[in-house]
Amino acid sequence: MSLHFSVLASGSTGNAVFVEADGQSFLVDAGLSGKQMEGLFQQIGKSVSDLSGILVTHEHSDHIKGIGVLARKYKLPVYANQKTWHAMDRLIGEVAVDQKFTFDMETVKTFGSLDIESFGVSHDAVEPMFYTFHHGDKKLVVITDTGYVSDRMKGTIENADYYVFESNHDVQMLRMGRYPWNIKRRILSDVGHVSNEDAAIAMGEVAGDRTKGFYLAHLSTDNNMKDLARMSVSQTLQDRGIIVGEQFALYDTDPKIPTPLVAI
Template sequence: MVTIVSDDLRVSVLVSSSSGNVTYIETPKHHVLVDAGMSGKKIKESLDSIGKDINDIDSLFVTHEHSDHVQGVGVLARRYDLNVYANQKTWDAMASKIGKVPDEKKNIFEHNKIMTLDDLDIQSFAVSHDAADPQFYKFYHNGKTFVILTDTGYVSEKVQKTIENADAYLMECNHDVEMLRNGMYPWPLKQRILSEKGHLSNDDGARTLMDVIGNKTKEIYLGHLSPENNTKTVARTSVTDILEQHDFGVGHDFKIMDTDPKVADPLITL
């Protein structure tokens, strides 16, 4: 039985990296996941680590069909009777990867829409990535907002406007450009990552934050780090330096927080 003690929006980045992504979001009436890029067993263990029961999850929002975002979608939907939300092209693209999902649990949620689940509003927005129809989400509850934006090669003015002045962000900082250029990846893969349908670098993530941070913003998670082309220290230092050079109050007005490919971030209240 779920015990509710407040009317807050609470979040935890359970895992985030180029090998797996799952985020937990909680309101008094809903406990949801965004993506399921690990096995069902590991997602359950990750939820246990922050004191949450996987049986309380009611909904799962999918951003796109890449395996680091959908590995556990089918298992969770079948085993825990979850409602799963994705746009039609993503459903089509991930069908062979996730197995059968009961028709009554499949929900079409196209981009640039807003849906309401009781006390939780969710806004979808399209991004530029090499997937069928990638989209990410902005969550609203009780005057608080949380934005997830990873897996995009660039951020348009339209997206900037959609996500500005959120209380918290999970922002992509996938790679350090020099580490990527000098690394062991084959050149076609490097080109793909650096392209407008690839991933945001640390510097790109910082510049995006400069455009969207507002007076409400208090927490920023740096996410989707590549273990081959980035480190937590490099990402945090790069983003902090750029923001401080432009007079943003890092550590005063808002906090910058790491994410991890294996260890869940503590549950925070926005």
């Protein structure tokens, strides 16, 4: 069987990615209400009850809002590193001890034929990390919520088939926008979020011979737009000799509408 995935929701208001292979299926984050999450699953023809578990990236509300509800209702295992567990325990409500699992940073867990690798990012959470999925010779990377993409991260995520990749903001929109300066400074910092241009530079450096596409993810509601993100990323890549549509494609994500389920 192939490795399948769908970006169920992505943006400032909530984030969730569905991944499955050979009967194992996981949800990376659940940043919307339990009811909203169930509706997103219905839109891709899947059921929350069939999940093998939830993988948590960090404790911010747009990534964990629905975790407690889903875990309790469907008796789902939840995986997070120890510092993230400590930070989010009081935020998600009671989860049974036998549903709480530790997934350390920079480690690999194997579920059937699916290997899931965790890696650290640079964000203002206690110990934020994201995930690379390996199934046979197929590779999917989910990376958002990082202020920059380090050489270490690039080495971990290079030459994947597909990426769910942060393209959070347009720098000019952010600087001119309504946010107070302390919030702007936080977003622009090394523990904030990646801009469209910086995302494109990193994309050009990690894309390899087998890379087919990047899903532009975690777009700011106030400081970005889908068309602008695509245009900025495409232009920055073109300036570096990479023509979108020739080497790989760019895809939109949405805060409320899942992307079609894709087989890698």
